[in-house]
Amino acid sequence: MQLQWSVDHVLGLAPDDGSAKAGQALARASKWGELGQADTAVWGAIQGSGKDPYRVRIDLTEPAFKCSCPSRKFPCKHGLGLLLILAQSADAIPKGEPPDWVAEWLAQRAKRQDTKVAKAAETRDVDAAAQAKRVAKREARVEDGIDELSLWLRDLVQQGLGAAQVQPESYWDSMAARLVDAQAPGLSRHVRRLSELISSGEGWQDRSLAAVSRMHLLCEAHRRIAELPADVQADVRIAVGWTVPKDELLRLPRHADIWCVLAQRVEREEQLRVQRTWLLGLATGRPALILQFAAGTQGFEQSFRVGSQFACELAYYPGAVPMRAMLVGERSDPIEPPKPLAQAPSLADALAEYARALARQPWLESWPMRVSGLVPTIRGDSRRLFLHDQRGRGLPIVDRFAGAWHLLAISGGAPLEVFGEWDGDALRPLAARSKGDSFAFAQTETATTLVRVA
Amino acid sequence: MTQSGPTQQWRQLVAAAVLGAGRAGGRLPPLESAPAKLLAEPSPDGALHLLQAASVMSIYERAGRRPMAAAGEVLRPSENDTTPPCSFRSGQHLARILFGEFGFLLEEWCALAAKRGVRVPDELLPAMLNRLAADRDGAGSEWAAVLGRRGEWLAAQNPDWKPIVSSRADDPQAVWQTGEKAQRLMFIRRMRAADARGAREMIAQTWAAESGDDRAEIVAALAIGLSPEDEAFLEAALDDGRKPVRQAAADLLARLPTSAFCKRMTDRAMPLVTLSLQKRLLRGATVQLEVALPEKPDKALLRDGVENKRSGAIGERAHVLCQIVAATPLAAWEACGAPPAKMIAAAAESAWREPLLSGWAKAAARQKSTPWAEPILRTRLASGDDLDSEECRQLVQALDPSDRERVLTGIFKDSSIAFAHSVPLLDCCEHGWSPAFSHAALGAMRSYFGTSEAYAAHALRSSFKQRIARYLSPSVAVELESGWNRTNANWHKGDEELVSALAATLAFRQAMQEELSR
CATH class of the missing domain: 1.25.40 (Serine Threonine Protein Phosphatase 5, Tetratricopeptide repeat)
Structure with missing residues (x-):
């Protein structure tokens, strides 16, 4: 059986609000020709401004889009329009075998997927000596940068955080820029973040000192990196800003499982959009984070439907608490019907688990937390949301969280299972389950919505 | 929400760091035993020692944090809904109405869902309630039925949404006596639709204490479920100190043909406008029209809401005539035996076209009379350019x-x-x-x-x-x-x-x- 597509899912794929709107305008079967659907594909043709109608093909397993129009947006409005028809009135699209122009593309895709995996696995024939030289050069630069940062941190604490609060912007900018030059972009980000924390309102002192200490700890760890266990070494290098080459990832052990897409969130960093997708392995209970980046209005390379499940092999980035991962094998068709997830831990157990992870990886920034038995309430004049367990013990929620009433609405005062990102101070809820119904938050440019995903 | 408070030691570290190690001096407290084990040897440099200690303590603090009991009462859970939520697809339709381009279809969705016996899905309730708080009229009359128990429960917890459901609250008296203006009007309109007499009695209880602006809106709300039983109350409101209140009352009395108000207006109108049916052998029946302009309004006429001033192209006295005609039951004119269309045709050709046609148009709208509204509308449309679109709208809506x-x-x-x-x-x-x-x-x-x-x-x-x-x-x-x-x-x-x-x-x-x- 085909997965049921919802309008929200489809609109969630749109690269911007303009495309979403244009797609909706095309979402009427009467505008289309050559419409058809099979289990894992849908296709159609639509007259655009070109001479010939544009032919649109969608592989529903990811979904992947292909359209003959010249738009640089991805997916284009035609692809969105077609998928919207499927979501709104699937019956309007006749079922049948894919015609040649669709079948060929699907076959090509399957083939390309295979060669991609094979190619990536090949060890690249690079000039090993030149490579080693480049690495050594960068390491020297990073070390210089770290020495400078250490001194800067010492001075900061010597002069006091209070004094840092009145520093001009250039004070932070020059250190951040220096670390970029030193090829340590991770540390540069830490400095920028600190400049935000230092003026973040009530409780800034605690937050700022915690951030300063984490940076200090990172500098110290890097100085003694050779003495550290291999997985911690990897954490330190990643935190400093080294990237892990893909071919290295492919050599790491693979983890086969059925993965459930728990939640998804897109952050904007200037011109870049960063998509964070949280997976949970059904057999192992291990979480995994898939990060994808896209510039401007470009789409993300892979798409994940929240609530769906698929079988695949994953490679985790190295570290003491492996979390970020990459899909290395081919994804199976969505598992239908979805399999039940294991019971989520209680609040006390979830926090204990976090403490153990923090002991292994002190620089953990966001931790996937799945907790059962949480009752939402909204209290006080500030109308803040509280999530508390049966014993009345509660988790603080991130400031300016826009989904409080949604959680209250689906709970009706009864306990929920909540999934979110825990940063050590507060939880950012991303998904929830209530009596067998699953929901996930979706953020459009204008509104926060809670969407039923299963 | 309170959390287990930070350790004394962390507080001291933060205080020292804010002030600056240089000024705080080298006197840092010794670390507690557990984290102290993690710190190999303290640096002799004050600032570095502070950083070392804070590095250990910040992780220690974070890892050891325990949730604390939240203060305050525990929420009473929502009652179970007997109405099921609508289907997944209907929920999607509603989502497009609430978030997308079809906002204007909310009324239809609610009416269909109410008829089908389903309710708004839980996850869409916040958007639905936000929408209702901003614009209840756009949602028609069935929205209350599709909120379900869950919707009412949710709305009761948000001050912005509370007025939406408060008229169904346990104690209606409390809403009426202590609620906010919008909430009270909402309440009385709904109560009026369900129990017209009860609503009027409730209004009477608080009438003396209402402000002038509120009184005008409360009177206007009586249009819902209007009946001759309301006459005494409305008649008394004609003596109100505020003009908008008097006008609202006069407007409603004009819709009650059996009222003393209408009788007074009929007595004034009949001597002014004389219509007679003339049967002619060859040309069929025609209507003979004679008009005498009224005197300057006396106190009684002013009390009945007639204003002594011109209106557009209609002069002062002709406008008084127009207002009297607008408040006279149309049946009074039909006594002459001529069909309304003939009377309208006669008026349209006379010098009194404007005061009579606009007076009758208003009367037809108030009394919802098709035999009058149709010929007036046709006469107006056929004559062309100077259409009063508001008058046309009222006539169409009277049908x-x-x-x-x-x-x-x-x-x-x-x-x-x-x-x-x-x-x-x-x-x-x-x-x-x-x-x-x-x-x-x-x-x-x-x-x-x-x-x-x-x-x-x-x-x-x-x-x-x-x-x-x-x-x-x-x-x-x-x-x-x-x-x-x-x-x-x-x-x-x-x-x-x-x-x-x-x-x-x-x-x-x-x-x-x-x-x-x-």
């Missing part, structure tokens, strides 16, 4: 849906009435159009859009996009996109947008109706 469809279909066929005058009337036909009327309306629109008169009708197009699309029968979806004057030089790109928007809305409504009637 009940089946009369309205019949009258307008006739008007579209009448070659003496320009489409430029008749097509805009569709904008005020706020009822579900029958397939036949939808077809006729489309025909008229096809004759109008694409002509030079329609070229600049931008406001009408944008209004049609939302309003017409709500009322058209989905049965015309098939024919909708064809037959337009697309080749005409005056075919505006806005016309194409209008057709396409109507088609999109109809397709959506069709899907919505299908899903909710399954």
